[in-house]
Amino acid sequence: MRYEGAGLTVVFVLTFFVGLPVLCGTWPYSAYYRGEGVGSSSSSADDDSSALAYLSQVETAQQQPEEEEDGRRPFLLVTIVTVRREGQFYLSRVVARLHQLLSKYNNEQHAGNDDTIVIRAMICNVNDDPQLHREALHLQRIFPLVQRRDQLSVAIHNLMDKEKEDYVFCLNASRRSAADYILILEDDAVPHDDLLPVTRRFIDYFNQQRPRRRADFFYVKLYHPERLQNYLQPEPWRIAEWLAVSVLSVYLLQVVFRFRLRRHSFWLVYFMALVECLGRPHLLQLKRWMLARLVADPAAGYNLLQATECCTPAMLFSNTSAATASAFLSSITCRKGYAKDTALYLHSRQSGGRLQSFVVEPNLVQHIGRVSTLRRNH
Structure with a gap:
């Protein structure tokens, strides 16, 4: 028994103090990540x-936004909310990626003779002086542009309420398109490959469930910060998932790989510590990658869960729920500690189940900004 205990200690030390620090030093969401800032400027x-370069090619190929050539009512409208960012090209990156995804999605639909689903995009310029946001003005050659020209009566120090008012403006502008569903992207949220097919798949799911729920969803978050996705978080269901993953790992060692394990409590704690140190976001991506190769449905690798509080880089609304969100946000004043994401979350929680909100895991967008997309730029 003494030698067995010593052997387990060696395994623990080699894993958590030698192997993982070497393996996970470049894994952004692991406990051992030490590469913050390294190479980020070059990559950006x-x-x-x-x-x-991509946008330049698109502009050469078309003289006006493609959406203006089609008068059909959109099923889904993707609205990019933007303010001027000095020296940054976040908006261009989001527009370029979204245009690529829309082109691919539309081509696949035409190949399948499915012309009933129309997805469009537009840019919502909420800069204090819209004419100063030259990047947005230039990109209206790619997607249609709406911009607010009225001067807000919001105190300059209350940036939280400025964000909220901008969001309400873009929600209302999006609703005027008569789209069935509205996806609000902030201009530092770059879409992943699965954004459009998975979003449509979840919309189909909600439509199937609507007779039982008797109401549409309030909103669906398509992004939650990776740093808040690990197991040591307030959401109690994550503890159950944490235990399940660890028990499954012990089972695989014993039954599949035929290891003879005696101290099951040690190995349970070992795997709980292992998966937390590796980072749950990496496990979510591994599951998504595996299921994408086993199942034809791209949504199979994603979970739909009850919403958590933070944040708003990518939010899906129905046209009806967008009106509800707009009316609610217009009735409140946001401040530090009570931003629009907190307000929407609390409003949903306090509705007695009438306004249900959800979050998708893993994320369907990559957040590339260091601060909120709507903060005032000086």
Whole structure:
């Protein structure tokens, strides 16, 4: 028994103090990540160059936004909320990626003779002086542009309420398109490959469930910060998932790989510590990658869960729920500690189940900004 205990200690030390620090030093969401900031400037510059080159090609091929050539009512409208960011090309990266995804999605639909689903995009410029946001003005050659020209009566120090008022404006502008569903993207949320097919799949799911729920969803978050996705978080269901993953790992060692394990409590704690140190976001991506190769449905690798509080880089509304959100936000004043994401979350929680909100895991967008997309730029 003494030698067995010593052996387990060696396994623990080699895993958590030797192996994982070497393996996970470049894994952004692991406990051992030490590469913050390394190469980020170069990577961002490369992404900017690629996006600008792609947009230049698109502009050469078309003289006006494609959406203006089609008068059909959209099923889904993707609205990009933007303010000017000095020296950054976040908006260009989002527009370039979204245009790529829309082109691919539309081509696949035409190949399948499915012409009933129309997805469009537009840019919502909420800069204090819209004419100063030259990047947005330039990109209206790609997607239609709406911009607010009225001067807000919001105190300059209350940036939280400024964000909220901008969001309400873009919600209302989106609703005027008569789209059935509205996806609000902030201009530092770059879409992943699965954004459009998975979003449509979840909309179909809600439509199937509507007779039982007797109401549409309030909103669906398509992004939650990775740093808040690990197991040591307030959501109690994550503890159950944490235990389940650890028990499954012990089972695989014993039954599949035929290891003879004696101290099951040690191995249970070992795997709980292992998966937390590796980072739950990496496990979510591994599950998504595996299921994408086993199941034809791209949504199979994603979970739909009860919403958590933070944040709003990518939010899906129905046209009806967008009106509800707009009316509610217009009735309140946001402040520090009570931003629009907190307000919407609390409003949903306090509705007695009438307004149900959800979050998708893993994320369907990548958040590339260091601060809120709507904060005032000086």
